[in-house]
Amino acid sequence: MLDKAMLEMLLEGIRDTLYMTLLSTFFGYIIGLPLGIVLTLTDKDGIAPNKIIYRILDIIINITRSIPFLILLILLIPLTKLIVGKSYGATATIVPLTFAAAPLIGRMVESSLKEVNQGVIEAAISMGARKRMIIFKVLIGEARTSLLVGVTIVLGTVLGYSAMAGVVGGGGLGDIAIRYGYYRYNTKIMLITLIFIVVIVQLMQGLGMLAAKRLDHRR
């Protein structure tokens, strides 16, 4: 059914897809997590309200979130070249993927942290807790289930974006699907890669939800 070369190519595709998705999500959180925390703190009901900072970050996120990924990919080519040295391949795709993921992550983190019961935050303030303690122990500690569900959603979205990068030779399963399925009308290869993508998303979703449930002590 599949020759050896084909199989090797698919395995490489899976490896590249996982590599891009996981690393971009990781780098995305390095930017997005602090972003979400700052949004939560500086919002009007936060523990350090600051209208100006909140508004600026809010606008930046809205702008970057409204740029379609494909356009962002092209817009960032000079930056990608600067960081990675080239603009195609799996490693290069991590740059635009990270930039697409970060504002999404910022929003997800913000919404998770804002779910934390205001009363518990107030109790911590009444105990004389430092802001750092409130951020890590109360906000992140209490919202951890929601944050983990967020990670799962982000992984799925980033994986979807990574497949789109195939259009410009981004590598990974999406690249294979486009090259064989779209340019060469090889429907079989396209469907097989599609199945792999679905299975990977399912696995990540399942594992993420399981971990979230394990960590939740609220019921």
Add this chain to the structure above:
Amino acid sequence: METAYIEVQKLSKTYSAKNGTVEALKEISLSIPQNEIFGIIGLSGAGKSTLVRCLNLLEKPDSGTVIINGEDLLTLSKEQLRIRRQKIGMIFQHFNLLEQQTVLENVCFPLEIRGIPVKQRKEKALQLLKQVGLEDKAKAYPSQLSGGQKQRVAIARVLANDPDILLCDEATSALDPETTKIILNLLKEIHDTMGITIVIITHEMKVIQEICTQMAVLHKGSLQECGSAEEILKNPKSKAAKRLLMIKETEEETDYVG
């Protein structure tokens, strides 16, 4: 004349609401002597919650002063206020425990805030859990506890910092009468053995009757009456106090009929 431990002078607080402003507190002046169990009663919207939240500055008053043990809280720096708050305990209507942490970790939390080493934290927390009768629940999570048990955890947690003041914001309002009694008895025991000044906010006369030595009656943001609880319960002078006592009697009658 006893010296005031908590002294509130001309405290005012106005909120802006959708249709105009709400005066939550109108020039409230109040002094609470050391080692009393002081009740502040009023109907919902009387401003009592705002008042108690001004005592540890969870809420910043628009004007007036809050003096605790001779120290004007409003003149403290942020850092000084943070440290001072560690000695002003507060318990809440909805307990406000960390839901993702065990009972033991919840009681350890204020000690963690103060940077006490883990081993000492645990020792002290276990001893406090014993004091509130929940040592067997140390490894449980709040979601596995009843309302009364949750409030006992909150009390153990608040005692971890050896506070000199304990503020209770409707601490028994979410509990049934039986559990309310248990919690009030626990508060009284804490007061008697540890000599903590307790301020209780409530809308129920029976809470005042049960444990308060002094009381203040609040109505629509103004202080109506203030003095010995026994005196006011026996011979209320203000309209608001009379009304609150009447509500209590009707409730008791319904209890009897029901």
